[in-house]
Amino acid sequence: MRNPMGLLPEKQEISSYIIQSQEEEIKRIALELHEGVGQSLYSMFTGLQFIEAGVEQPHLKSYIKEMSQIMEKTIQEIRLLSVELHPPTLTTLGLLPAIKSYVKLYTSTFGIEVDIKSIGEERSINESSSIAIFRVCQEALSNIAKYADISIVKMTFIWSEQSLQINIQDYGRGFEINEIQSFGIAAMKERMFLTGGDCVVSSKIGEGTSIEISLPLKVEEEQRGVNIDQNSAS
Amino acid sequence: MEELKECLIAVQTCSEVLEVMEADFVGLAIQNEVGPDVRWHCAAGNITDKYKRITVRYGKGIAGRVISSGSPMMITSFPENILGKSTDYPIMLAEKLVSSFAVPLFFNGIPKGVLLVGHRNGIHKFSDEEQQHIKKYALLLEEAIKSHIHL
Incomplete structure (x- = not known):
């Protein structure tokens, strides 16, 4: 079976491998920034505060204070960059809280409000599928x-035992799907295909765009069951 | 900081710049009193109210970059020939601007604000004369709103 990008099965595997490696690398960098660089900078920050308290010359004191303020700002930047790269809420609290957290940042960045609705009981999704949906x-x-x-x-999450359906709807400018070649849309479809789900984009000029994302949850549970079996066997 | 939209002179100056410079959009951003974030406080010629919700981090977006560097910044044909991605310039996207010139506003010698003048139609390279004009308005604004800025 060919995927939405028309790739042959071996190319699909390569594509899946590239996406997975990229995500793992992003996660590694995010963790390294947060746990490594961030922690070292924090040690330097507390050291600077200690020096500042001990120094008596006013000009040196104000210089060290300035340096420690810059350090504090840098630590904040590193933390935000790390969260932007790989949101920790995705693994700790799940997909919906991670999306809600991202949406807050999105509204304050672009001034666009996102109305999120969640229907049904939220279910747990494995990490790779959560990341795929989050990126889409x-x-x-x-x-x-x-x-x-x-x-x-408008963003609507519909949870059922069998699947998760997400609809992202805007009533904006819209576009002619057949007239544009978008790697972004192709990558969205590819990501969902690789998780066993689907992504359908429909749009009409002047009426807006609708993106339907779906993920079968039964497969998810079965996959998890296989993983547990494999782990207990090993 | 008091709300600058209530500062009549800031709003009037933005409208005057819009008219005199024959621009499509004029915005005034100020760094928050607490924390490094930068917010758009008032605008003239805006097509949406998105600017009211936009907050950029120090060093990010046009406003954040102008404040962190303390230097003017010009974009002539957005989104072409820009540093980074188009999403790094939220005010250009929100107001559908194609070109802009942004200058820093200094308070007690520290860059804390930005005056941005933008055009929506076609490539526009701001001439030296236009740049000087905008800088003069920035000086006027510094003087007019300095009592609202607490450092």
Whole structure:
């Protein structure tokens, strides 16, 4: 079976491997920034505060204070960069809280409000699928900020035993799907395909765009069951 | 900091710049009193109210970069020939601007604000004369709103 990008099975595996490696590398850098660089800078920050308290010359004291303020700002930047690269809430609290947290940042960045609705009981999703959905939603929202020319987006999560359906709807400018070649949309479809899900984009000029993301949850549970079996066997 | 939209002179100056410079958008951003974030406080010629919700980090976006560097910044044909991605310039996307010139506003010698003048139609390279004009308005604004800025 060919995937949405028309790739042959071996190319699909390569594509899956590239996406997975990229995500692992992003996560590694995010962790290294947070746990490594961030912690070292924090040690330097407390050291500077200690020096500042001990120094008596006013000009040196104010210089050290300035340096420690810059250090504090840098630590904050490192933390934010780390969270932007790989949101820790995705693994700790789950997909919906991670999306809600990202949406807050999105609204304060682009001034576009996102109305999120969640219907049904939220279910746990494995990490790779959560990341795939999160990245697809990020790409969709980013495209809306770039092209849709609207102030409000609607996002609906529908949870059932069998599946998770997400609809991202904007009533903006819209576009002619057959007339554009978007690698962003192709990558969204590819990511969902690789998780066993689907991503369908429909749009009409002047009426807006709708993105339907779906993930079968039964497969998820079965996969998890296989993993548990494999782990207990090893 | 008091709300600058209530500072009549800031709003009037933005409208005057819009008219005199024959621009499509004029915005005034100020760094928050607490924390390094920068927010757009008032605007003229805006097509949406998105600017009211936009907050950029120190060093990010046009406003954040102008404040962190203390130097003017010009974009002539957005989104072409820009540093980084188009999403790094939220005010250009929100107001559908193609070109802009932004200058820093100094308070007690520290860059704390930004005056941005933008155009929506076609490539526009701000001439030296236009740049000087905008800088003069920035000086006027510094004087007019300095009592609202607490350092």
